[in-house]
Amino acid sequence: MRTIAEINDKIRTSSAVVLTVEEVKARVVETSVTQVAQEVDVITTGTFEPMESSGAIINLGQTDPPINIRNCWLDGVQAYSGFGAVDLYLGASQIVENGDESGDRGGGHVIEDLIAGKPVSLRSTGLVSDCYPRNSLETTISRDTINQFYLFNPRNLYQNFIVGVNGGERQLFTYLGPLQPRLGNAVYSNPGAMSPLLNDPDLEMIGIGTRIFLGGGIGYITWEGTQHFPLQKRLPNRTPIGPAATLAVVGDAKQMNPYWVRGCYFKNYGPSMMIGMGIPLPVLSEEVVAHCAVLDQDIVAPVVDFSIPRRVRPTFGLVSYAQLKKGRITIEGKPVRTAPVASLARSRQVAQQLKQWIELGQFTLTEPVASIPMDRAFIPQDVWGSQINLD
Known part of the structure; x- marks a missing residue:
């Protein structure tokens, strides 16, 4: 339909049509995938969530x-x-x-x-x-x-993640925050249908060298992320049913904004960092729009019981993000309140800010220099070490 070079020409002349991914989802419902693909040049996505596998390179x-x-x-x-x-x-x-x-x-x-x-x-x-x-x-x-101060993050933008619950008898303090005993709450970290990689499930529109929104500045995808697991099981719409692809990214922190990079702390677990990240998806085919039309009810995550201290924990099945965002799910007949660790409001703001940059001609798209590998398996370390204190 169009090329990245043609889209960039339109961006430079302020004639590109840019929609956030939520706007695209609504437009597809009103019209069709074909019509949206004909009308729209770029789709912007966003997330604002904890990404603890992050850090900064500093040269003094x-x-x-x-x-x-x-x-x-x-x-x-x-x-x-x-x-x-x-x-x-x-x-x-x-x-x-x-x-x-x-x-x-x-x-x-x-x-x-x-x-x-x-x-x-x-x-x-x-x-x-x-x-x-x-x-x-x-x-x-x-x-x-x-001299230099830039973020270099080994693992950001989880394509999907888990929902944490606690089926035990004592409160647990986790990287998702406190989990109340006896299924007192459920916490999820991915913003669902607006999340960048869930709208490009096979990573066809991005790759090494893709320019992105990172922390309120401009960043780039540098490699696959650590724990990159694209072979995760997937639904027919190609979205994974749990943690899957991840990305490593880099960007000049001197150009970033503290509104989009926030230190945070999870009680009795440790510190982390909330980061605003957004990816522009060029509409090079109808398939791009079809993937971006995915809705929260079409994406699922596993409900994982953190009370079992093992790498592979038991689950209570899969729930959709539509169910999670209603504020309550049902587990074994019991209603359980839900809450996101990600900020859905700021995730939406990332996509809107990136859209504005593109419309103003301040952000153009890049051609990837290489694809992100989609054949990586997950290799665990099955070594028993010291005893775990469960008291």
Whole structure:
């Protein structure tokens, strides 16, 4: 029907027709897949959810005399420093180590502060050598006083995920938040039908080099994400029935906005980071629109019992996102209230913001340089270690 180059020409002349994925779903109901495919050039998707497998690369700039940093803490959160003299990697889920009342802070909060331009304390020790005679450094850094500061996230944009419940007798604290005993609540993390990868189930419109909305700035897909599992079982509409594809992404954090990158903390579990991410899908065929027409009632997720401390936990079957978003599901005849960890409102805002950028000519599309592999199996580590304390 059209090419990415042709779409970009229309973007530059402000003549491209852009709809959010929710607008497309509504338009398809009113008209048809064929008509929408003829009229629309780009479809924007979005999500705003916790993505703990994220972090920031930071280059401090060298001191005088030089230092080879081997231990480093930013506002009490340890950063990895084993790959360059003044290069650091700050993980979003790394915990604060100072033991004070700020123990609910982590790497995601420090990253948010740096993006916001706030000062961050740095304490480090160095490996002394003839090249690097300095043995320690204490200073304050900010977004504007460091060379590079960019997000490099090994696993973002889960194509689907699980619904967490607790069939046990005590409250559990998980990466989905608190789960009440005796099926007291159910928590899900994916925004469902507006989520980017559920609208491109076989990853046909994206690939390595695809330009995306990342944290309020521009980012790029760099590789498959860790735990990428595209061989997950799928429904006839090609959406997976559980965790499936993931993506690794990169973007300049100096251009990001703290509204879209927020440190968060899950009680008695640990810190993480909420990130706004959006993917534009070029309408190159009717199939693109057909995939984007998928509705919440057509997408399911497994209800997983966290009270069983195993890698493979028992499930209570599958539920649709339409059921989840009603605020209550039924498990074994019992009504269970539901709540999302993702912000559905901000997920919608991501798609709207990306749409506006494209309409203003501020964001053009890119041709992928390679496809994301769709044949990756999941390889577990079946090794029994120390005993788990279940008290």
